[in-house]
Amino acid sequence: MSEKILDAAMSKATDGELGCADAHALAAELGVSPLEFGRVINKAKNLRFDRCQLGLFGYGSKPAGEHKIVLKAARVPPEIGAALEERALDGRLSCAAIWEVADLYRYPRLGMANIVEAMGFKVKPCQLGCF
Numbered sequence: 593m594s595e596k597i598l599d600a601a602m603s604k605a606t607d608g609e610l611g612c613a614d615a616h617a618l619a620a621e622l623g624v625s626p627l628e629f630g631r632v633i634n635k636a637k638n639l640r641f642d643r644c645q646l647g648l649f650g651y652g653s654k655p656a657g658e659h660k661i662v663l664k665a666a667r668v669p670p671e672i673g674a675a676l677e678e679r680a681l682d683g684r685l686s687c688a689a690i691w692e693v694a695d696l697y698r699y700p701r702l703g704m705a706n707i708v709e710a711m712g713f714k715v716k717p718c719q720l721g722c723f
Contacts, residue, residue: 596622597632601639609650611643615720630720641722646690646705648715649722665706672697672707685713 642650652658
């Protein structure tokens with residue numbers, strides 16, 4: 593299965609980088625979990641993930657501080673804040689939990705990341721095993 597995952601990833605990668613959305617789509621297409629897919633890619637020497645759907649990495653130079661595009665939300669909708677609080681554990685929210693709340697309230701994932709930032713939570717774990 594590792595070879596199938598690598599082949600599929602290479603077919604979608606650009607300059608050795610595979611977007612988060614593409615990774616999730618390929619995992620579903622191959623019938624593997626995002627974590628299983630991510631483990632294979634994270635071990636590969638010639639591939640890496642970029643363009644996190646929560647805006648946490650892959651958008652520019654890390655040393656220049658451009659890799660993350662998340663900003664603190666100016667306003668946290670009360671129902672979304674409550675839903676995130678319910679899912680938080682030790683000051684952290686999983687990527688999957690954030691996606692779940694985003695889907696529940698039909699809210700953009702990047703917007704959710706801005707709310708998470710405003711609420712002071714850390715995002716961990718990543719569905720692809722990046723962090």
